[in-house]
Every structure is written in structure tokens, then in C-alpha cells.
Amino acid sequence: MTLTRFVTKNAFRNKRRSILTVLSIGGSLLLLTFLITIWRSFYDSKPSEQSAQRLIVRHKVSLVFNLPSYYRQKIQAIPGVKEVVNQQWFGGQYKDDKPENFFAQFGTDPMELPKVYPEFSIPQDQLEVWQHDRAGAIVDVGLAKKFGWKVGDRLNITGKIFPLNLELTIRGIFAPPDPTQSIYFNKDYIDEGFPKLKGSEGFFAVLADSPDSVTRVGQAIDEQFRNADRPTKSETEHAFQLGFIGMLGNIKAFIMSICLAVVFTILLVSANTMAMSIRERTREVAVLKTLGFTRNSILGLFVGEAVSLALVGGLIGSMICFFGVKAMASLGGMFTGMKVTPLTIAVALLIAAVVGFASSFVPSYHAAKVNIVDGLRHIG
Amino acid sequence: MAIPLSYNIRNLRLRKSLTIMTALGIALTVATAVFIMALLAGLGRAFATTGDPLNVLMLRKGSDSELAAGGVSRDAMQVLKDLPGVARNSKGEPLASGEDILVVVLPRKGGTGETNVTTRFLSPLGLEMRPRIHIVAGRWFTPGQREVVVSSSINRRFEHTNLGDSVHIGKGDWPIVGIFDGSGTAHDSEIWGDVNQLVTDFERSVYSSVLVRATDPVAAQALKNRGNDDQRLELNGMLEPDYYASQTKSGGPIKVVGWIVAFIMAVGSCFAAANTMYAAVAYRGREIATLRVIGFSRPSILTSFVLESLLLSLLGATIGILLMLPFNGMTTGTQNQVTFSEVVFSLRMTPAVVVSAMLFAIIMGLVGGFAPAWHAARRDILNALRD
Numbered sequence: 001m002t003l004t005r006f007v008t009k010n011a012f013r014n015k016r017r018s019i020l021t022v023l024s025i026g027g028s029l030l031l032l033t034f035l036i037t038i039w040r041s042f043y044d045s046k047p048s049e050q051s052a053q054r055l056i057v058r059h060k061v062s063l064v065f066n067l068p069s070y071y072r073q074k075i076q077a078i079p080g081v082k083e084v085v086n087q088q089w090f091g092g093q094y095k096d097d098k099p100e101n102f103f104a105q106f107g108t109d110p111m112e113l114p115k116v117y118p119e120f121s122i123p124q125d126q127l128e129v130w131q132h133d134r135a136g137a138i139v140d141v142g143l144a145k146k147f148g149w150k151v152g153d154r155l156n157i158t159g160k161i162f163p164l165n166l167e168l169t170i171r172g173i174f175a176p177p178d179p180t181q182s183i184y185f186n187k188d189y190i191d192e193g194f195p196k197l198k199g200s201e202g203f204f205a206v207l208a209d210s211p212d213s214v215t216r217v218g219q220a221i222d223e224q225f226r227n228a229d230r231p232t233k234s235e236t237e238h239a240f241q242l243g244f245i246g247m248l249g250n251i252k253a254f255i256m257s258i259c260l261a262v263v264f265t266i267l268l269v270s271a272n273t274m275a276m277s278i279r280e281r282t283r284e285v286a287v288l289k290t291l292g293f294t295r296n297s298i299l300g301l302f303v304g305e306a307v308s309l310a311l312v313g314g315l316i317g318s319m320i321c322f323f324g325v326k327a328m329a330s331l332g333g334m335f336t337g338m339k340v341t342p343l344t345i346a347v348a349l350l351i352a353a354v355v356g357f358a359s360s361f362v363p364s365y366h367a368a369k370v371n372i373v374d375g376l377r378h379i380g
Numbered sequence: 381m382a383i384p385l386s387y388n389i390r391n392l393r394l395r396k397s398l399t400i401m402t403a404l405g406i407a408l409t410v411a412t413a414v415f416i417m418a419l420l421a422g423l424g425r426a427f428a429t430t431g432d433p434l435n436v437l438m439l440r441k442g443s444d445s446e447l448a449a450g451g452v453s454r455d456a457m458q459v460l461k462d463l464p465g466v467a468r469n470s471k472g473e474p475l476a477s478g479e480d481i482l483v484v485v486l487p488r489k490g491g492t493g494e495t496n497v498t499t500r501f502l503s504p505l506g507l508e509m510r511p512r513i514h515i516v517a518g519r520w521f522t523p524g525q526r527e528v529v530v531s532s533s534i535n536r537r538f539e540h541t542n543l544g545d546s547v548h549i550g551k552g553d554w555p556i557v558g559i560f561d562g563s564g565t566a567h568d569s570e571i572w573g574d575v576n577q578l579v580t581d582f583e584r585s586v587y588s589s590v591l592v593r594a595t596d597p598v599a600a601q602a603l604k605n606r607g608n609d610d611q612r613l614e615l616n617g618m619l620e621p622d623y624y625a626s627q628t629k630s631g632g633p634i635k636v637v638g639w640i641v642a643f644i645m646a647v648g649s650c651f652a653a654a655n656t657m658y659a660a661v662a663y664r665g666r667e668i669a670t671l672r673v674i675g676f677s678r679p680s681i682l683t684s685f686v687l688e689s690l691l692l693s694l695l696g697a698t699i700g701i702l703l704m705l706p707f708n709g710m711t712t713g714t715q716n717q718v719t720f721s722e723v724v725f726s727l728r729m730t731p732a733v734v735v736s737a738m739l740f741a742i743i744m745g746l747v748g749g750f751a752p753a754w755h756a757a758r759r760d761i762l763n764a765l766r767d
Contacts (some may be wrong), residue, residue, distance in 0.1 A: 020655040025647030031641060038637070061548065062483045062496055064447065099632060153601060161448045163440060194450070246493030251710060257415075258641055261408045265645065268405040269652045276659050 003297075004094040007304045014277065018309060021273040025261040025313030025352065026320070033321035033340060033348045035255050035262070042245050043252070043339045047238035048177055050119045050210040056217050056240040057205040063089075066200035067230055074224060075206060080217040082209045085112040086201035088187050092157035092166060098195035100331070103143055104180075104326045105157055105166070107187030110136075116207045119177050124171030136171035137185040142160065143335070155183070179337045205237070246349045263355060266310070271359035276307045285367050288373025295368045302364035303357055310356025311349060319343040381763045382680050383671065388688040392661065393697075399692060402656040406741060407695025407703060411643040414729065414737045416638035422728040423631045423714070430565035432625030434467070435509060436603045438590040441614040444626065446481045447498075447721075451586035454478075456613045460592055463606060469508060474661040475593035480578055483721050484549055484571070495713070496721035497534060499549065500567075501575040503663030509593050513567055518543050518558030519576050526581075528573040529558035533711055533724040543583030547571065550581045566624050569713070569724040591620065603767040630716045630723060646744055649696075654746030657689050661756040666757050669764035689749020690742060697741030701734060 012018050056073065059065035065301055066088075075084045088107040095101045110131040114120065122138060130136045149155070149170055157166040168185055191198040208217045218234035225232045233245070245251060278285075288298055321340055328335040370378075392399045438460060439452045452460075460466070461474045468474050480501040487494040504523060507513070521527035526546055535541045536743035546553040554573060562568030577583065600619060607617025642685075661668070669679060708729045716723040 016658060017655055020651045020658070024648045024651035024655065027644055027651065031644040031648070034640070034644070050594075061550075062485050064496075066484045158442075160443065160445065163442050163450045196450070243493065251494055252492070258412060261412055262645065265405050265408045265648065266651075268401045268408075268650070269655075271407075272401045272652070273655060276655075277396065279550075330684060 003304075004299070007301055007308060010301070011305045013308055017273060017277065018165050021309055022313040023358075024269045025106055025266050025310055026317035028269070029314040029317030029352055030321045030346050031287075031317075032259060032262050032351060033318040033344060034325065035259050036344050036347055037325055037338055037340050038343070039252075039255050040344060043242070045237070045238075047118065048346050049211075050117070050207075051237045053208050053219070054116065054158070055206040055208060055214060056203055056235040056237055057206055057218075057232050057234045058240075060222075060233040064201065065230070066197070066202055067204065067232065069199050069201055071199070071225065071230075071232070072204060075204060075221055078224065080171050080204055080209050080213040080220070083112060083115040083207040085109055085116040085120065085205050086187060086203075087205055088190060088197070088202040090159070090163075090166070090185075090190065091161040092159050094155075094157055094184070103140075104240055106182060106183050107190045110186055111205050113184060115220040116205050117176075120174040122172050122174040130171035133169065133171055134186050134188055135166075135168055137168040137183050138172040138174050139170055139183045139209060140180050141175040142179045143181060143183065144170075146221065149173075159193075162194045162197070163188060164190065166363050169174075181336055206234070262352060266313075266352070266355045267359050270306060270355060270356055272365070273309070274302065274360040275363045277305075278302060281373050282367065282370060282378040285370055286372045286378070289372050289375070298368040299364050302367060303360050304330065306364075307353050307356040308359030310352040310359075314349045314352030318348045329373045383493065383676055383684040385687065385691075388684060388691055391664070392691060393689060395660070396661065399695070402652055403692055403696040403699060405652050406649050406744060407694050407699035408526065409642070409649040409744070410697045410741050411703045412446070412645055413740050414549070414701060414733060415738055416595065416634065417730050417733045418708070418727040419638070419712070419725075420631050421730050421733050422725040423634070423723070424628050425728055425730075426564060426566050426568065426723065426725040427578055427616060427624045427628045427630075428621075428747060428751060429563075430624040430710040431622075432593075433597060433619055433621055433634065434594050434600050435620035436594060436600055436607065436617055437620045437623045438592065438607050438613075439588075439616045440586075440620075440670075441616050443616060444466055444623075446479075446588045448588075450724070451480075451588050452478070452590045452615060453586050456615060457587060457590050459610075460590055460607075463592075463603060465594050465596075465603050467593040467595045469505070475505060475509055476577060477502050477509055477591045478587035479506055479589050479591060480575055480584060481504075481588040482549065483712050484547060486534075486541065486547070487538055488690045489537060495715070496651045496750075497538070497571060498569060498716075498721045499571040499573065500529070500548075501578040502572045506575075506591060507572075509591060510567070512563045512565070513560055514563075515558050515559045515606030517618030518556075519558075520558055521572065522557075523574050525574065526552055527557045528554045528571050529560050530556055530571045531562045531568045531724075532559050533562065533568045534571060535559050536711065537713060537724060549573070564724065564726070566627070568616070569716070569722055573738050578662055601639070605752050610708055614686075614749070617621045627716055627723075630714060634714065642740075648739065650744050650748040653744060653753060654687060657685065657749050657752035658755070660688065661685065661752045664756075665759065665764045668759065669761045672761050673765075678757040684752045685753030686746065689753065691744040693741040693748070694738070696744075697738050700741070701737055703727075704729065 059067055072084050072086055075081055076261060086109055090105040090107055092105055130138050137155060151170055151266055153170045155168040155170055159165050164204055208214045214236055221234045249370050329338050437754040438452055441451060444681045457478050461476045466474045466476060482762050483496045484499050485494050516532060521529055530541050531685040544555055590604055594603050604617040604619060607613060671765045707727050709726050711724055711726045713724045
């Protein structure tokens with residue numbers, strides 16, 4: 001009998017207990033994987049190649065203030081700027097105000113948008129039709145799938161910020177590398193229904209000529225408008241998106257404190273099981289010792305048992321999380337685009353192993369230290 | 381006959397470390413649930429306590445947020461002032477306050493980024509209509525001056541918001557001349573300034589909203605309907621408390637993630653509790669058989685073990701609630717989903733939160749304890765005695 005086999009045999013000698021422990025640890029690790037996934041999707045996401053080359057220019061004070069449209073030409077003239085496109089958040093409502101029906105609607109310039117967002121792949125003929133239809137819209141392929149939209153469908157959006165309802169026709173479906181949950185339409189449509197907005201834009205998306213020049217271009221833009229009536233704030237698209245997460249509140253502390261609670265819970269559960277199972281085996285330990293097993297190898301056996309239980313639990317938990325997040329992401333809403341990556345699973349398993357090790361060390365150490373005679377006399 | 385409860389208590393005390401570790405596991409789960417419920421309770425309270433049922437808020441037709449573009453015109457404001465049912469103050473002025481909302485970006489303390497803060501511009505009449513809000517330091521802003529007052533929560537949570545600092549709004553710096561206490565309402569997340577000064581600075585032609593005070597509840601309803609029905613005014617009227625209550629949905633993301641977390645933790649804890657109870661049953665095989673021989677029935681053994689599991693989980697719940705007590709009243713913020721700006725609220729462990737946490741623990745105890753108790757009650761007496 002090999003040592004590994006000995007450990008696995010022992011781990012499942014009391015099947016019910018082992019299964020309950022594994023499930024309990026599995027539940028905790030499911031949660032841990034879930035939280036790490038949220039964390040990573042918020043703070044750890046690497047901007048894509050195109051995104052790293054883009055800047056968002058907005059009013060310095062707040063996104064709710066608009067910038068004059070003529071800033072576009074001025075920005076375009078700044079060295080390092082390749083393309084500029086205006087965008088206006090419409091903030092309307094589709095069907096009802098249920099969160100699952102929420103998506104972003106941007107009024108923009110259809111001629112310029114594809115230049116700034118070259119990664120949005122859209123059939124050329126669809127793009128051309130859209131560019132020539134003032135009441136046309138292009139929609140993210142993910143949204144199209146979710147709502148069953150087809151090219152040519154009507155799309156009615158009720159204005160919540162603007163006193164204006166949009167009656168759009170879907171002219172194209174674009175496929176971005178990462179889900180955007182957005183639709184784009186011609187901003188002139190808003191200007192016609194709400195003339196006060198004419199001549200001003202929500203923000204500008206700027207494509208720089210290379211990722212390295214992004215910082216410099218951002219500073220140059222802000223410098224240009226520093227003493228203007230409406231100063232700007234330029235930041236990378238990634239930083240801009242992170243800013244929104246920051247507004248949700250102190251998510252970092254929230255996730256961290258729950259993670260700590262979860263890890264501590266696994267520690268307790270695992271330590272509890274190991275203490276129970278080791279106590280039962282006091283006599284066995286003495287027998288093993290008489291057979292010539294050293295203290296260290298006995299310690300290793302127990303620790304190995306705890307670590308493998310924790311790992312099995314971790315594997316089950318992270319797998320459930322993997323498929324659970326996949327299912328939730330396909331539903332849309334706040335989980336869109338989230339993925340449990342192999343790295344996340346590896347981190348979760350590592351935590352499981354460390355916790356398993358830590359939890360078994362004290363009871364195993366005591367068991368391994370037991371005097372042979374006392375051990376043999378022990379009544380379990 | 382029922383087995384006395386003291387039997388269970390003694391048993392729990394016998395295996396002290398096992399009991400404490402399981403209870404701690406449950407405690408952490410309960411603490412997490414309490415934390416989430418307290419957050420939601422605090423957020424709900426901030427919105428539920430805002431607004432006077434006699435105040436009617438008028439927004440532009442089709443809008444349900446003060447931050448929407450377009451607003452209530454000056455003309456509509458004049459009409460509103462003279463509507464029947466509008467209350468007057470001691471000087472005989474009609475209580476109607478045209479207000480403007482802006483959002484400024486302020487850095488949070490502790491370097492955790494910057495966020496939008498709602499800035500409300502109103503007239504002295506607007507202050508008069510919100511008697512619960514009072515100054516705690518400094519003074520109110522002077523009409524016609526670029527001055528603002530900040531709420532004490534904003535003062536605590538944001539950099540550069542002390543008396544003597546200033547906030548940059550539009551064309552100039554507005555010095556902070558006072559700090560007010562919002563009494564736990566949504567105004568606790570706001571900065572206030574003079575509306576006429578803002579109008580001058582920004583050349584605003586409309587108000588974001590108009591707040592009108594009615595003489596009595598019937599008049600309030602009538603004013604609301606008048607606003608909604610009058611084609612000329614093009615308004616969306618609602619009672620002030622209803623407007624704020626609708627913003628409670630800002631807790632949505634916390635709610636979704638919170639309940640997923642609490643549910644998964646509870647499942648894990650159920651298994652852990654079951655494990656402990658199975659161990660308790662296994663150790664006591666002979667004891668249980670003896671109880672049966674003495675004449676205790678199967679149902680009473682079942683009840684006894686379920687009760688023991690319940691005791692364990694209630695012990696856990698108590699520890700969990702005690703763990704969370706120091707956090708009661710802690711203020712935090714999230715994004716208001718209607719105004720897209722910071723809403724400050726406190727964690728509130730209301731009686732409802734505590735009772736729900738206890739119920740949560742009881743469910744865990746029942747689910748975790750039933751199978752082991754069933755197992756204990758079903759065991760064969762002879763075999764158990766021979767163990």
C-alpha cells in the first residue's frame with residue numbers, strides 16, 4: 001500500500017463525515033471563487049489592445065456637464081490624436097425599468113464611430129445603411145441575442161433624462177471582442193427632439209496613434225482647455241470604467257471582509273473535522289508508531305489527508321462556480337462578461353490547500369506526539 | 381415524554397471545542413447576513429425617512445429624477461405658487477421652492493477614488509420647508525453669495541469639505557460656510573447652496589424641480605394631480621416621500637450579491653452543523669439506546685437532537701450578532717441609481733435585522749440537525765447497546 005493510497009483510504013473511512021466536510025468546504029470555496037471573479041473583473045481586467053489606445057475626454061467637474069461640440073476639431077488637431085468621436089449618454093428605458101432590460105444607449109456620429117472603435121466588427125453593408133439612416137441604430141450582438149433582435153426590427157426607447165422618445169430601426173449588429181451592452185444611434189436624433197443639446201456633447205472618445213502616447217495626449221488635451229469655460233478631464237478608457245466601479249462604494253473592503261470571513265469559516269470546518277477524525281484514531285497512531293512510522297511521517301499522513309479533503313472541496317466549489325457564473329453571464333445584467341479563469345481557480349485551490357494545511361497542523365501535531373503506551377490504552 | 385433541555389446543554393458543554401468551532405462557523409455566516417441586511421436597512425431608512433407627506437415635488441413631465449435634462453419652467457413655477465392649497469409662511473409668502481440640482485466630483489477620504497456628490501441649490505423658503513435639517517457648525521449660506529453648506533456625512537467622508545474649504549462649481553469657488561445635519565435623510569448626502577446665485581452663474585432657465593408645501597394631505601393630493609393633469613404645466617407631480625422611496629432600488633446590486641453570498645455561506649454552514657451533529661450522535665450511540673430503553677420515544681429523541689442543533693445555531697447567531705454590534709451606525713456610501721451620485725447611509729441593525737438573523741440561524745440549525753437527529757432516532761436499540 002502506497003502512502004497516497006493510505007491517505008485517500010483514511011480520508012474516506014467515515015464517508016458521511018468526509019462528504020459533509022468536502023461539501024462544506026466546497027460551498028465556501030464556491031463563494032471564494034465567486035468573489036475573486038468579481039474582484040478580478042473589476043480591478044484586474046487588462047484593457048484590450050484597442051482600449052489601451054483610447055482616451056475618454058469629459059467635463060472636468062462631472063460627466064453630467066456637457067462639452068461644446070467644437071472641442072472635437074480642437075482635439076483632432078492635437079498631435080498624437082488619430083480619431084475623435086462624440087458620444088452622448090441617452091439613459092432611456094427599454095420596455096420597463098427592470099434591471100434585466102437595462103443597457104446603454106449612446107448618441108454618436110456614425111461616420112466617426114467605426115474609426116475610433118475599429119474592433120467592433122460589423123458587416124460593411126449594414127454599417128453603410130446605418131450611416132445613412134438618422135433613426136437607425138446598431139446593437140451589440142450580445143444584446144441582439146438576448147432580446148431576439150434582428151436587423152430591421154423597431155426599437156422604442158423611452159427618454160428618462162431627455163424629454164424625448166426614440167423610435168429606432170436596427171440597421172446593424174456589431175460584434176465587439178468584449179460585451180459592451182450598448183447600442184449606438186445618430187446623435188442628431190436627440191438634437192432634433194431636444195434642440196437645447198445641439199452644439200454640446202456628453203464626452204469624446206479619442207483614439208491615440210499608439211498606446212504609449214495616450215498619457216501625453218491626455219495631458220495635452222487637458223492643457224488645451226485648462227483655462228476654457230469648460231475645462232476637460234482626459235483619462236484612459238480603462239480608468240474611466242474603473243471610475244464607475246469606484247462610485248458603487250467601497251467594494252474592495254466589502255469583498256475583502258467577506259473573503260476573510262469565508263476563509264476563516266473553512267479553517268474552522270476543516271479543523272473541526274480533522275480534530276474529530278484524529279481523536280478517533282489515537283490508538284491507530286500508536287500502532288503505526290510501533291510499526292516504525294516516525295513522528296514526521298505520521299504528521300505528514302494527517303496533513304496530507306486534510307489537504308486532500310480541502311482540495312477536493314475546492315475543486316467541486318470552483319467547478320460549480322465556473323458553470324454558475326457562465327450561466328449567470330449568459331443571462332445578462334450585472335454579471336455580463338464575467339468569467340472564472342484558470343488562474344482564479346488556481347488561486348482558490350491554493351487557498352484551500354493552505355487552509356487545509358493550517359487547520360490540520362495543530363491536531364496532527366498533538367496526535368503524532370502521543371506516547372505509544374498512552375495511545376494504545378486510549379479508548380476512543 | 382420530552383427529554384429535558386438541560387441534557388442538550390450539558391452535551392454541548394461536554395464537547396466544548398467542537399461546539400465552539402461549529403458555533404463560530406455559524407456566527408461568521410450570520411455576521412455576513414447581518415452585515416448585508418444592516419446595509420440594506422440603513423439604505424432603506426435613508427430614503428424612507430426623507431420627505432414630508434405635505435410636500436409635493438414637481439418634475440418635468442416624463443422624468444422621474446431631479447437630475448434629468450430640462451425641467452420646470454419659471455412660468456410653471458409662478459403658476460404653482462398661486463395654486464389653491466399651497467401653504468404660506470408667517471410672512472404670507474407661498475411655500476414653493478424652485479430648486480436646481482448639480483453634481484460635483486469630490487475625492488473620498490482615504491484615497492479610494494472620487495465620486496459624484498449631489499449639490500442642491502435652493503432658496504431660504506426651501507430651508508424653511510425642511511425644518512428637520514439644521515446647522516451644526518458655521519451658518520447657512522447667504523442668499524446672493526457664492527457659498528455652500530455641506531452635510532456632516534459629506535464632511536466626514538470627503539477631502540476638502542471642512543469649514544473654510546471651498547468647492548469649485550461652474551465659474552468659481554464656493555466657500556463652505558456651514559455644516560448641516562440631515563437627520564439620517566437622503567439630504568445627508570448633499571451639499572446645499574443658493575439657487576439665485578447659481579442661476580446667475582449658469583444662466584439656467586429652468587428649475588430641476590419645484591417643491592410645494594400643501595396646507596393639508598387632501599390639498600397635497602390635489603396639487604399632485606393638478607401638476608400631472610394640467611397640460612400647460614407639463615409636470616410630473618409626486619409626494620416627496622414617494623420620490624425618495626423609489627430610490628431605495630439603489631440597493632439592488634448590494635442585495636443581489638449579498639443574498640448570493642449569504643445563501644452559499646448558509647449552505648456551507650448547514651453541512652458543517654450536520655457534521656457536528658452526526659459526530660454528537662455517533663459518540664452517544666449507547667446513550668441514545670439507553671434513553672430508548674428507559675422509555676423515551678423515537679419522536680422525543682428526534683426532537684431532542686433537533687433542539688440541540690438549534691441551540692448550537694442560536695449560540696452561533698448570538699455570537700454573530702455580537703460580532704457585528706460594533707459596526708452598527710457605521711456610515712458608508714453607494715451610488716444612487718436615480719441620481720448617479722453618492723448616497724451616504726449607515727449600517728442599521730434594526731430589530732427586524734436581528735430577528736431575521738435569528739430566523740436565518742434557526743433554519744440552518746433545522747436543516748443541519750434534522751438528518752442526524754433522524755439517524756439517532758432510527759437506530760436499532762440492541763445494536764447500539766452492543767457498540
